[in-house]
Amino acid sequence: MRTYLIDDEGKELIIDLTKTTVHSYDNVEYNYSTIQDNQVVNQQVVHVRKLCGQYFISTDKVAWKKIPRQDLPSRMINVDTVYNIFRGFKPSGLGGADEGELLTKMPGKVVKINVEVGSQVKKGEAVLILEAMKMENEIKSGIDGIVKAIHVKVGDTLEENVLMMEVEAN
Incomplete structure (x- = not known):
């Protein structure tokens, strides 16, 4: 690892x-x-x-x-x-990591995925809903780009700092 x-x-x-x-x-x-x-x-x-x-x-x-x-x-x-x-990962924005990597900030459950691989997204657009501490949290894209990979599915329970999605800059 x-x-x-x-x-x-x-x-x-x-x-x-x-x-x-x-x-x-x-x-x-x-x-x-x-x-x-x-x-x-x-x-x-x-x-x-x-x-x-x-x-x-x-x-x-x-x-x-x-x-x-x-x-x-x-x-x-x-x-x-x-x-x-x-x-197991390098978080976005640290040590030269890709800013398009979306990581969990706290443990939670994936409730909804708003995009598919290949979708065009804008900076600030909600791409995923994560339920954490009995609240639904919008996970937003940090950059304009195209969804390169989705590493989770609806219903997944995630620990802190798990790579959920990758967005490639245009």
């Missing part, structure tokens, strides 16, 4: 989880790659073990370091930089 780490200035770090190997119920191996300018700049294998309810991590299976249980944070601090974490 691709993970984007984007700081407040729009600089990004891309990490790909390329392989997961489950050796046993308490020992999992993760292979990661760090990508910069479409080139793999670092590859690493990390082993995670669970022992007596605690988690330990190692890169060489000799020295193990205790780590806290992770609950999938949305922000991370690395030395003096704070990163926003986005799993």
